[in-house]
Amino acid sequence: MAILAGNPAHLLASIDLFSQISLHDLDKIALNATQHEYKKNEYLFHQGDPARRFCVLVTGKVKLTQLTEDGQQIILRYVSPGEAFAVIAVLSKIPYPVTATAVNQVSLLSWEDQKMLELMHQYPQLAINSLSILATRIQEFQDRFREIATERVERRIARALLRLASQTGRKLEHGILIDISLTRQDLAEMTGTTLYTVSRTLSQWEKDGLVSSQREQVTILSPHKLVVLAEDMSR
Amino acid sequence: MAILAGNPAHLLASIDLFSQISLHDLDKIALNATQHEYKKNEYLFHQGDPARRFCVLVTGKVKLTQLTEDGQQIILRYVSPGEAFAVIAVLSKIPYPVTATAVNQVSLLSWEDQKMLELMHQYPQLAINSLSILATRIQEFQDRFREIATERVERRIARALLRLASQTGRKLEHGILIDISLTRQDLAEMTGTTLYTVSRTLSQWEKDGLVSSQREQVTILSPHKLVVLAEDMSR
DNA sequence: TCCCTTCTTTGCGCTAGCACAAAGAATAAA
DNA sequence: TTTATTCTTTGTGCTAGCGCAAAGAAGGGA
Structure with a gap:
C-alpha cells in the first residue's frame, strides 16, 4: 500500500x-492512485463495507461474490487485469454490494472516491470511458439473466466454462486449461445450480471426452463440442 | 417528432x-433534444437496429424485451417517466440489444448519439449522472440475477409484483392496482417461468386473499402478506 | 508419515415446475 | 350480433434437477 512511485x-x-x-493527463491521474497487493484468498473488501475506493486490477484475478439473506453465496463475476471494479459503490454512495476476494496474488490501483469524482469532472473522458465499461457490463448481466431465465443447467455450465476459458484460459497442446482454482461449488454459484449437478455434468462430459477435470481444475478438451452444447438450438 | 419549442x-x-x-446549461442541452410520441404497443426500436439515439422517457411506460435465439422472449424491465434508456448502445456503438415497446401512450425526449457525447464532454456532470444511473441499474440486475439463481418461482413472482407496484402502482381503497396491462405471459417473462405457473400461483393467491386478478390486470390486496412471501427466510 | 480438512463423486428418493391439451372467459373485429 | 382472437384456467403426466447421505480422493500441516 504505497503511493505509486516513478511514472506509471x-x-x-x-x-x-x-x-x-x-x-500527460494520465500522469496527473496516476499521481492520485494508490497501489495495493493482496495474497491469494485475501479479502479486498466485504459486502456492506463503506465504499471509498475505485479500483483497477493490475495483475491477478479477483472474484466478486454476493451473499443472499439466507446465507447462500453466488459468484457475480471474475475480474481480469485491466478491468475496473467497485465502480458502482463510489458513484452511488452506498456500501459495497459485493465481496471481493483475491483468487491469486493480486495487485491493484485504487483512487479515493471523492478524488475520482474530481478527476472525472476534470477529465470527462474518464467518466465517458467508465460509462461505456458499465454499459458493456449491463449487457453482460442482461445476457446472463436471460440465460439463467431460459436455459437448462447443462447449457449454463457450458457457457460459464467457455466464458472462463476466454478470460483466463491457457492454451495447452491438448486443450484449454482454465487457469484459476475453480471448485464445483464455484461453478454452481456462477450458474445457479448445485455442486452435485455440476459434478455429475462434468463427469458425463469427461466420459464424452469434452473436458478433463481434476480437483479445483477444469481443462476443456473439445471447445467446439462445448460450443455446440452451449448454442445449438436444435437440442 | 418536432424540435422542442419554448423552454423545456x-x-x-x-x-x-x-x-x-x-x-442555463439545461437550456442548451434541451436545444439538442427531439421529442417523440408513440401510441400503445408501438415499437420505439427493435433489437438489432443501429443505435443512434439516447432517450429519456417523459410520460407513459416503455417495456424493454429481449428475444432469445430460439424465439423465447424475456422482459428485462419497464421504464418509468424520468428514466433514461438506450444509454447502453449509444456508448458502446453496437446495435440496440433490446426491443422497446410503448406500453401505453408514450412521449420521450431523445438526443442523437454523437451530440450526446459532445454534451457529456462539455458538461461532465451529465456523464457522471449517467454513470450513477447505470451503476444503480447494474445493482438491480445483480439483485435479480441472484434472485433468479437462488429463489423459487413463487417468491420471484411476489417480488416482481411488488416491484411493479412500486413503479406503477395506483393506490385504491382496497389495494394497489398495477396500472399497466400485464398478462400472465408478461409476468412469466419477467420471472423466468411459464404462464401456467404464474396463472396457478395467482389463482392460489386469489384464494388466500392476497391479490385480485382479472384479465391483464393485477391488484395487490395485501401488500404485507406478499412481502412476507417475498422475504421471509423461514419459509 | 499420518491425520485432518476440503473437495468430489455417486446413489437414491422426491418434488417443483414444465409441457401439452383442452376448455372457458373476455375482448375485438366483422 | 356473431365470430375470431387473445388471454386465462386447470387437469394430467413427466422429468430435470435438488437435497441428503455416505464414501472416496487429494492436498496440507504437524
Missing part, C-alpha cells in the same frame, strides 16, 4: 478506462 | 440524469 502513466495507457486520455 | 429546461430539471446541472 504508460501502465494506465493500455487500460480501457484510460483510453483516449493523453499521457 | 424546467422539464429536464426534475430528471435524475440532469441533476446538479444549471438551468
Whole structure:
C-alpha cells in the first residue's frame, strides 16, 4: 500500500478506462492512485463495507461474490487485469454490494472516491470511458439473466466454462486449461445450480471426452463440442 | 417528432440524469433534444437496429424485451417517466440489444448519439449522472440475477409484483392496482417461468386473499402478506 | 508419515415446475 | 350480433434437477 512511485502513466495507457486520455493527463491521474497487493484468498473488501475506493486490477484475478439473506453465496463475476471494479459503490454512495476476494496474488490501483469524482469532472473522458465499461457490463448481466431465465443447467455450465476459458484460459497442446482454482461449488454459484449437478455434468462430459477435470481444475478438451452444447438450438 | 419549442429546461430539471446541472446549461442541452410520441404497443426500436439515439422517457411506460435465439422472449424491465434508456448502445456503438415497446401512450425526449457525447464532454456532470444511473441499474440486475439463481418461482413472482407496484402502482381503497396491462405471459417473462405457473400461483393467491386478478390486470390486496412471501427466510 | 480438512463423486428418493391439451372467459373485429 | 382472437384456467403426466447421505480422493500441516 504505497503511493505509486516513478511514472506509471504508460501502465494506465493500455487500460480501457484510460483510453483516449493523453499521457500527460494520465500522469496527473496516476499521481492520485494508490497501489495495493493482496495474497491469494485475501479479502479486498466485504459486502456492506463503506465504499471509498475505485479500483483497477493490475495483475491477478479477483472474484466478486454476493451473499443472499439466507446465507447462500453466488459468484457475480471474475475480474481480469485491466478491468475496473467497485465502480458502482463510489458513484452511488452506498456500501459495497459485493465481496471481493483475491483468487491469486493480486495487485491493484485504487483512487479515493471523492478524488475520482474530481478527476472525472476534470477529465470527462474518464467518466465517458467508465460509462461505456458499465454499459458493456449491463449487457453482460442482461445476457446472463436471460440465460439463467431460459436455459437448462447443462447449457449454463457450458457457457460459464467457455466464458472462463476466454478470460483466463491457457492454451495447452491438448486443450484449454482454465487457469484459476475453480471448485464445483464455484461453478454452481456462477450458474445457479448445485455442486452435485455440476459434478455429475462434468463427469458425463469427461466420459464424452469434452473436458478433463481434476480437483479445483477444469481443462476443456473439445471447445467446439462445448460450443455446440452451449448454442445449438436444435437440442 | 418536432424540435422542442419554448423552454423545456424546467422539464429536464426534475430528471435524475440532469441533476446538479444549471438551468442555463439545461437550456442548451434541451436545444439538442427531439421529442417523440408513440401510441400503445408501438415499437420505439427493435433489437438489432443501429443505435443512434439516447432517450429519456417523459410520460407513459416503455417495456424493454429481449428475444432469445430460439424465439423465447424475456422482459428485462419497464421504464418509468424520468428514466433514461438506450444509454447502453449509444456508448458502446453496437446495435440496440433490446426491443422497446410503448406500453401505453408514450412521449420521450431523445438526443442523437454523437451530440450526446459532445454534451457529456462539455458538461461532465451529465456523464457522471449517467454513470450513477447505470451503476444503480447494474445493482438491480445483480439483485435479480441472484434472485433468479437462488429463489423459487413463487417468491420471484411476489417480488416482481411488488416491484411493479412500486413503479406503477395506483393506490385504491382496497389495494394497489398495477396500472399497466400485464398478462400472465408478461409476468412469466419477467420471472423466468411459464404462464401456467404464474396463472396457478395467482389463482392460489386469489384464494388466500392476497391479490385480485382479472384479465391483464393485477391488484395487490395485501401488500404485507406478499412481502412476507417475498422475504421471509423461514419459509 | 499420518491425520485432518476440503473437495468430489455417486446413489437414491422426491418434488417443483414444465409441457401439452383442452376448455372457458373476455375482448375485438366483422 | 356473431365470430375470431387473445388471454386465462386447470387437469394430467413427466422429468430435470435438488437435497441428503455416505464414501472416496487429494492436498496440507504437524
